[in-house]
Amino acid sequence: MNCELAHESIVMAVYGELPDDAAHNLERHLAACHDCAHERDQVQALKLLAETLPVREPDANLVARSRMRLEEALDALPPKRWLERLVQKLRNNAATVQAAPIAACLLLLAGAGAGSLGGYHFAHARAAKAEPPRTADVRTVSGSLPDMAQGAEIASVSSIVRQPNSQFVEVHYNQLVPQQVRGSLDDPAIRRLLMLAIESAGNAGVRDDSVGLLAAECRAGHGCQAAGIRDALMVALRYDRNAGVRQKALDGLQPYVAQDLRVRDAVLEALLNDSDPRIRTEAINILEPVEADTSVRQVLQSVATTDRNPRIRLVSRHVLSQVGEIQ
């Protein structure tokens, strides 16, 4: 260490800014250099001298005066316009994002992922609402698109196969072909379609019409002997979400409560479990011819005490009080 460097190091050492290794070298130099040792004494004396000029703490009056003056000045500032506030907010947000680049990237990825997933699910849901397509036979075409039935549209393409080393491809696609048919309610084909319509999950109006027509046929005694129609009405009574459809199914089953135990059991289930009080009331009325049946009486007794509708409880008790001998 030379003396010029030592003089600089002395100042740093006196003010506590000298690293330990440099301090060690300085000590070694000062031990050998009398002039630099004297220099150190002079700098230490200067530090002591400067400390005789004390740093005065601001008195309370000065602080209070300054604070009051500042508050007056801040109160006098005009409020920021909405545009300035908006710009400031955007800047702060940008600064926050800038200060957290990894978080910003993750946020961007999460947003893009959520958007893609949402879009996929939306498109998938829309496609699922379409009717199941008929699978068409494989046809060979050339030069033009295949002839389509009037009003038919291609629902989807299920597979594409390219023949090796050729320009020919085989495309499997599904087609939707709307159809219509007319006939009498006694026509088995019409009845079959009406029973299929009861299972039409998405269209309550179609289910309501088909159940109404079949129930009317059954009440009129028109060929309701077939187990299929009664089964379809019982399914509608038990499971349809629409109370109007269930009501019509119950009306259609009414003629068969006495003779068909399956129908009686379906009506008893409706009395116990249906959410609509009108249907439960209707079920009590329908069960009147068979109110002496043990199962019916047990259900009526249960309903008379546990049904949440007071009127239904009352009607059940009334029916029970009028029952004669067990049949």
Place this chain on the structure above:
Amino acid sequence: MGATRAINGANRGQNRAESRAPEMELIREAQAGNRAAFDSLVRQYEQQVLRLALHLTGSEQDAEDIYQEAFLKAYRYLGNFRFECSFYTWIYRIVTNLCLDQLRRKKTRREDQAVILDHSGDEIDMLASVSDERAFSNPARELDRKVLGIRIQEALAKLTPRERMVFELKHYQGLRLRTIGEMLNTTEETAKNTLFRATKKLRAQLAGLR
């Protein structure tokens, strides 16, 4: 010893980070327009700001003006604070720049502030607050100290504004040279060299004093 210092330094850093968390929330609220939050920040730093301004300018009125201007600037530009440094460094940067401007104006007008003036312009006895149990029994020594103080003030006034600022922040405010460099928008090395020059000049000015 090097490893111990490294561990202690890491612990101090963690403590500083933990203690800065509430202040960061306060700053964010103030940036969002919460006046009470800004007032809390002012209260945290007003003593230090006034102390520095008062010691540098020697005038209560000037110190008050610097306080006013510094905090108004802080309020106006708080939205630009990006937490890249501590708020303490940021506010001190504003204050030191204002003090430097003040020192430069005084240098231009060739005013030597050898005494401290209060807000009404009366001289304040700087050494009156320094307790000395022998003051009443040795008035001559008391006078010597007063004269000494004035001589030191005169020597400080002969430094350049930048040298005066570095010496003030290092010697009287006790800041690290690295912090001083950040506040004055320069490097630690430059602050070191400035301090060295300042001490050399002061030694030359105060050579005859004992």
